[in-house]
Amino acid sequence: MPGVSARGLSYGERRQLAVNLTRVLELYRPILDAYIIEFFTDNLWGTLPCSWQEALDGLDPPQLATLLLGMPGEGEVVRYRSVWPLTLLALKSTACALAFTRTPGFQTPSEFLENPSQSSRLTAPFRKHVKPKKQHEIRRLGEGHLSRFMSLGLGLMVKSIEGDQRLVERAQRLDQQLLQVLAKVEKRNPRVVQRGRCLPHHVVKWVDPIDLCEELLLPLESTQHGGTRLLLTGLHACGDLSVALLRHFCCCPEVVALASVGCCYMKLSDPGGYPLSQWVAGLPGYELPYRLREGACHALEEYAERLQKARPDLRTHCYRAALETVIRHACPELQRPGVQGIPRVHELKIEEYVQRGLQRVGLDPQLPLNLAALQAHEAQENRVVAFFSLALLMAPLVETLILLDRLLYLQEQGFHAELLPIFSPELSPRNMVLVATKMPLGQAFSALETEDS
Template structure:
């Protein structure tokens, strides 16, 4: 979304400035400043803060995210005496690899997709070999500290139940009882909620660093609201459309509007496709449509046919071409409507994140929202950090860049 949510002064749990999420998106970048993080000034595709082996197979956005969140997790782990980090929803393991092989943390990675775990294990081996070659080429560079591979586990985490595997120490761990730090980089929908529940309920979990995403996939009820305060608000309901809109990037879309390119046509085409879908299958509302390449080069009926195929419907359904042409004539109005709706995105994300923050604070835990990513690179730029013992002013240290 490229913005910082507008956390509300005067609400329960409000503190100045950390709980407010440093409303300028973190003083380092400013809100929508368009400033490039210093690590990408020399080369926009390679972070100068990561060595080459850790950049391989990793896009610039992810390079920025794994470095910033990994360093925060390392600091938080040291401050809270955690012996093990659990990366939930770890995907291809980029964050886990950096935390373990780069920062020396003991890491367990939990991912439900077997194929992603297998790829993560291959990338682990490839990175380890690259690091060993690097040390042979540069013997004067001495690696300090332990070097552990991530311990990968294939497991779906049920958002509504505790996951025993998540709480167990890694195999061959010297500690019989682990003191855990839970983290998730853009943990989708209810997975972020699962992290909060495990932190709240499990004495083994001492700290949390969670970056949420995909708010439209939150269960209702169950995923929102979590706090008593937000549950008591009149009009607290957030329908799917609002939650989905909160996941769009304001700065990126503003740039698209300024360029006024033909790609904006996608909104109108998708709206027309929705009318066809609902006419054919009224119960099928807002189905996910996989990306259709080069939309602006297609006639509207061609787009609709491809879209029907992507949602499992007959692409040869009879189409009312006159109606589709009438929809296409509304293109500018559709863009205007979408733009106005997108202006609500910061408010919606604020309410969701404030709800999670208050959920933890209402139970007596210590929690803050810290902006650690550049919003231009990573729109979901706030991490929810929580501990079970007070850290006081130390929270501000977590957000700072290392030299």
């Protein structure tokens, strides 16, 4: 979807954008704060204005992708079958106008044109154990795989922080495997691989979002000229880790640059993780409860593609909402329990899905079912998809406010900062990198936006 570029806004315009975002999110908070699995138990469809119900009712998934999410198919013209209420059209336009653009300066990454599973811009040793999504991210930003590429691929001194001992041990094994492969390649052709590479230094450590971590700042080796200069980088730094990187950048003179791609906004501490900036903290309606932050992590482009293709797995939300009605009838105190993934949902009858779901939450799968009621729920599948699409339309506004708050926080401290969409959103939904320095870098930020940088 189109949107506004953070690079095109002045500091004052960024603050005004935060004002506008909080106003819009406060106005439509009931939609964003709803759980789709409560579609039937809480009559979510009935909470929408009647005019919205009339406009959305009966639309099939491809029509929702085109008319609501604004993603028409190739060569397709948007045609409304009826006159939509101005309030719904205004929401659609507002969601588009206020969200940061997620479109990078390139279309389909050229590195996957020949083979969608293998990046042509990473050599074979650096593609091993790495999915296409991560290959793209490593090549563009360029955890374990990022530190491995930066150290063994680029020859940089790297310290990698990870809280899980098992993941650290696995990363160390992969480091050794890659080092052996590179040694074989170099033996065959010494010009292919540069000498002098060092393994990344892995540290098992949980980083607090507020307190500084001395282990993170200890240099790998002493320098002879001018002290230590550190770059902090996090490729999809989960929850509070993104916040910790920002605080370390601001507080520590050794850290001169930051490149951070956040994720898992629902795991941010409250307070402490959001808001960070004084400006956003002073705005009425700035609060973003768990449900809003969790919704901001959904993959808008991937869901729109599912809509366009009318994929049968879209019915999962409808089935799960129907299951919730059965769960609450059988056990009223059990609300919104987690249900382990049920494979191939689209091939199941709704009563089969409900029986398997009951078993997964510890209830008797042979409970008597009201088949007529379940089938009536199933008939509302398109309504469930429409409500979820409506919430997803506004999800980028939540992510924009979170990222804008971080951008303003850095600027309030007097640092130079930009937000750039550098990954393909189809491959990597969280594709905005927050880049900050302690001195102007001229064209360096612009260079990051091109595919060949």
